[in-house]
Amino acid sequence: xxxxxxxxxxxxxxxxxxxxxxxxxxxxxxxxxxxxxxxxxxxxxxxxxxxxxxxxxxxxxxxxxxxxxxxxxxxxxxxxxxxxxxxxxxxxxxxxxxxxxxxxxxxxxxxxxxxxxxxxxxxxxxxxxxxxxxxxxxxxxxxxxxxxxxxxxxxxxxxxxxxxxxxxxxxxxxxxxxxxxxxxxxxxxxxxxxxxxxxxxxxxxxxxxxxxxxxxxxxxxxxxxxxxxxxxxxxxxxxxxxxxxxxxxxxxxxxxxxxxxxxxxxxxxxxxxxxxxxxxxxxxxxxxxxxxxxxxxxxxxxxxxxxxxxxxxxxxxxxxxxxxxxxxxxxxxxxxxxxxxxxxxxxxxxxxxxxxxxxxxxxxxxxxxxxxxxxxxxxxxxxxxxxxxxxxxxxxxxxxxxxxxxxxxxxxxxxxxxxxxxxxxxxxxxxxxxxxxx
Numbered sequence: 001x002x003x004x005x006x007x008x009x010x011x012x013x014x015x016x017x018x019x020x021x022x023x024x025x026x027x028x029x030x031x032x033x034x035x036x037x038x039x040x041x042x043x044x045x046x047x048x049x050x051x052x053x054x055x056x057x058x059x060x061x062x063x064x065x066x067x068x069x070x071x072x073x074x075x076x077x078x079x080x081x082x083x084x085x086x087x088x089x090x091x092x093x094x095x096x097x098x099x100x101x102x103x104x105x106x107x108x109x110x111x112x113x114x115x116x117x118x119x120x121x122x123x124x125x126x127x128x129x130x131x132x133x134x135x136x137x138x139x140x141x142x143x144x145x146x147x148x149x150x151x152x153x154x155x156x157x158x159x160x161x162x163x164x165x166x167x168x169x170x171x172x173x174x175x176x177x178x179x180x181x182x183x184x185x186x187x188x189x190x191x192x193x194x195x196x197x198x199x200x201x202x203x204x205x206x207x208x209x210x211x212x213x214x215x216x217x218x219x220x221x222x223x224x225x226x227x228x229x230x231x232x233x234x235x236x237x238x239x240x241x242x243x244x245x246x247x248x249x250x251x252x253x254x255x256x257x258x259x260x261x262x263x264x265x266x267x268x269x270x271x272x273x274x275x276x277x278x279x280x281x282x283x284x285x286x287x288x289x290x291x292x293x294x295x296x297x298x299x300x301x302x303x304x305x306x307x308x309x310x311x312x313x314x315x316x317x318x319x320x321x322x323x324x325x326x327x328x329x330x331x332x333x334x335x336x337x338x339x340x341x342x343x344x345x346x347x348x349x350x351x352x353x354x355x356x357x358x359x360x361x362x363x364x365x366x367x368x369x370x371x372x373x374x375x376x377x378x379x380x381x382x383x384x385x386x387x388x389x390x391x392x393x394x395x396x397x398x399x400x401x402x403x404x405x406x407x408x409x410x411x412x413x414x415x416x417x418x419x420x421x422x423x424x425x426x427x428x429x430x431x432x433x434x435x436x437x438x
Contacts (some may be wrong), residue, residue, distance in 0.1 A: 012040065017032060031107070033298070036068055103333055112272075115305045122238065132182065132183070132195060133185055134283055137279065140176070140279050141279070142369065142371050144204075149165065151181040152195070157263060158254075158264050161193070162245060164181050167179070170350060172328060173328070184288065192266070195216065195218075195283065198211040199281065200361055201365060205341075206366070211365060213251050213279065215280075216265065219240070221238065230266050244302045245302060246280050246281070250275055251274045277312065315374060381399050383399055385434065387431045399419075
């Protein structure tokens with residue numbers, strides 16, 4: 001630190017910029033991000049070749065402590081709240097704030113802990129306006145060219161009653177795009193309403209746009225219910241589900257969930273839908289005029305308890321952090337050139353994006369080229385349902401590998417064989433649906 005105007009050094013400190021613990025011939029060092037408390041030293045400045053093993057500052061000389069945040073990406077303004085770094089009492093040089101982040105780098109996913117919901121709060125008055133914002137998405141597939149957010153409010157039977165669109169920022173990273181969907185609910189809405197965010201994307205090498213996935217969140221909770229429960233019928237004793245949320249992106253269409261469940265959609269009904277690995281959506285719900293400025297993801301403001309990484313996502317997050325950022329404008333130019341078109345200026349790219357993404361697709365995003373194969377993360381095979389079985393018997397799905405095909409030998413062996421372990425009792429016996437299977 002330098003004290004103007006004499007430019008004399010009054011204190012200084014050392015902090016490693018990269019974590020080399022996981023580095024190797026095929027893995028680059030990981031940048032250290034997040035909140036840090038740095039122990040400062042008095043002059044003179046002494047530089048050490050091995051920063052991590054540098055001797056600590058002497059205990060008998062005056063020194064200070066510097067609280068800072070390290071981030072990837074473009075510089076952004078830091079709010080006053082973000083300056084209050086948690087864990088400031090830690091004295092070790094460069095010690096991170098105490099947070100169990102489940103082995104995931106904080107720059108990829110931030111563990112906010114369990115969501116604190118005040119269901120004992122005041123009852124929502126239905127003539128009070130509500131504001132919904134889709135601020136962005138994170139860690140979309142590698143082959144996304146550009147995307148649009150479709151923000152909808154569905155009633156208790158799954159019918160859209162309000163809708164708005166948001167476009168990704170062309171000067172941002174298309175794999176973690178900023179989005180600008182906003183919906184102001186100025187008229188009364190049903191207590192059993194559900195907020196649904198769909199991500200529609202142009203996929204590299206695919207002519208027409210595809211539905212990448214969707215996220216769902218209850219707009220209200222029943223008052224005094226713990227844990228929080230979404231109303232399943234019109235009622236007046238509800239509390240607004242206000243806050244900033246990070247939601248998992250579910251593969252496919254919300255209509256598929258409604259069809260499999262016989263109509264209607266709630267947040268709870270979507271929890272069994274398969275997730276797009278690592279992909280999430282940032283959604284904010286607040287009373288009108290109380291949203292405040294958009295918080296940076298690194299601030300920890302977004303409740304991430306709904307998208308706790310699965311074991312394979314922990315590995316995927318680390319490898320996906322090594323991707324080079326791809327600016328949406330450049331992705332548009334490349335894809336337009338592959339289509340025999342020319343897009344040079346920003347306004348041309350914006351028009352190209354809106355022309356392609358103006359409608360609602362009827363096909364899913366193909367995850368074949370979602371990400372480069374990672375042997376450590378491996379792959380997953382799931383059995384979800386069957387259709388038109390010849391006999392109306394209770395059935396289960398089985399997954400095994402061939403070779404060796406041990407299950408079908410005499411005698412059969414079940415080592416490495418996976419079975420579905422939960423039957424969806426509301427499904428047809430000839431077209432069964434399984435839950436919680438391999």
